[in-house]
Amino acid sequence: MTATPAATPPGNPVPTPAESSSAPSSASWEDLVTTALLGTDRRPPASGAPGRPAPVALLDAAAVATVRRRAGLRPARAARRPERAPEDPRPALPAAAARRLATLLADRSGGTSGGRRGSSPDLMELLPQWLAAANTHGYAAPSHTLPALLDAARGRTDLRPAALAFAGPRALWLARLNPDWRFVLRAAPGGGSALPDAGDAEAVGRLWREGLFAERVALLGSLRSRTPALARDLLASTWAAERAEDRLMFLDSLRAGLSADDEPFLEQALGDRSRNVRTTAAELLSALPDSALAARMAVRAAACVALDRMGDAPVIVVEAPLECDSGMERDGVVAAPPAGRGERSWWLGQLAEAAPLGVWPERLGGRTAREIVALPVADDWQGELHAAWCRAAVRQGNAEWSRALLGSPSAPEAGGPGAVSLAERAKLLATLEPAERAGWVAGFIATHGLSEAFQLLGVCAVPWAPPLGRAVVDALNIARDAGSYPWSFSGVMGLAERCLDPVEATRLEALLAVPDEREDAAPGAGGYWAEAFQRLAVTLRLRAEMTAELGAAPPA
Known part of the structure; x- marks a missing residue:
């Protein structure tokens, strides 16, 4: 039985098979969409069968392209298979602990939304403690829990350090395959790449000169924790060529393992072009009670505070600085006070904060820290002076002064003799x-x-x-x-x-x-x-x- 061809509208000849197959293939799907949006009058189709109206040719091409897209992609060269996940040599979790981890990760209650919390525990709030305990035991994370563990760490930054330590090397392997877990690469030292050994001077130098900023920060932090002198020398070798914001970040890494050996480098940083760098260098030097900067600050602060024995009882008198000279600014004193703060009290606070606390017993009649704090201060300077001593005690980690400034916990005044806020009291407690x-x-x-x-x-x-x-x-x-x-x-x-x-x-x-x-x-x-x-x-x-x-x- 012979099929009768359908009638062809005048002026629309039937395209040949060659024309039908070639017309849609010369334009990509994106080109077809662009032509449809602009209109065929403004942008005729790139190719089409001769004699076919432009709108019809566009629709023909779109139909063929749609079928092609639904049919799938053309065969292509196979991509390289990922490497095997690294082995985790740590012991496996006990079975009951593994089941508990799965329960903790599956809980998404997060507590109730109102003030009433209900009587059921919030399991997700127990996950940080569970992870800390598991890391203390040195267990490896079960492989099947790693996706849920990384999802939990993605949503809660407070979980990340413990979660990534528990997840081990396989967390990096998974993060390279799933962009949702890219934070693992940022959190890992060197962005997930292995850092060279401190003994490999050539590899260390090459990474320091050529590495990305995150890699250089990770390298400096790693070296500082093991070989502080090597990290400091590495930083000094390129210090002059670094950007100001990078110098500030690098300088902050010297807090770990800070010692008197760092003083020459930090003294040099006091002359830096950046005020923030100078301030950070001065803060680090003031944490070294025997540094030259601490001695200079001690002289300046002692000149402002004295003991008046003329009355019935000794009283601390304060004479704040009259100016902030260039030497004070070089040693980290910020000249311009914040809004609503007097210049002289602002300068005094910075001097007393940076001076070694050991200068005050000799300056104030051989008294102990507790006795000094108990002395009255004339002309309403007590709050300013005690607040500066609080900051100095925290910076220098001085437990004796922290006890004196905290006072008795059962004192009628909740603030104690020196602490002026809950935040300062919390910082003082951290030194005990x-x-x-x-x-x-x-x-x-x-x-x-x-x-x-x-x-x-x-x-x-x-x-x-x-x-x-x-x-x-x-x-x-x-x-x-x-x-x-x-x-x-x-x-x-x-x-x-x-x-x-x-x-x-x-x-x-x-x-x-x-x-x-x-x-x-x-x-x-x-x-x-x-x-x-x-x-x-x-x-x-x-x-x-x-x-x-x-x-x-x-x-x-």
């Missing part, structure tokens, strides 16, 4: 040993409650020492008895879930029952407190189970 730090914060909570203690709790070692844990639980119990809602203490509750020693769970059993509500209590507050303590107790038991699982013998 963990046990002493926890004891001071426990005393502070016992006297002043939890309303101002959140920032101080953040600098205490985890798990909290028994005195601190008992003080927190007792303060929460007092807050419950006061009849208010627990939501204003949700931050402390969250910290307690992560930082309280799990053995404290037994002390919480008496707090799980709903108490009798006082007449002046908020409606339903007792039930909400019971729910909050239930959540805390369950979380502590869960942390105890996690610790036991990680301590179990791994599979052979």
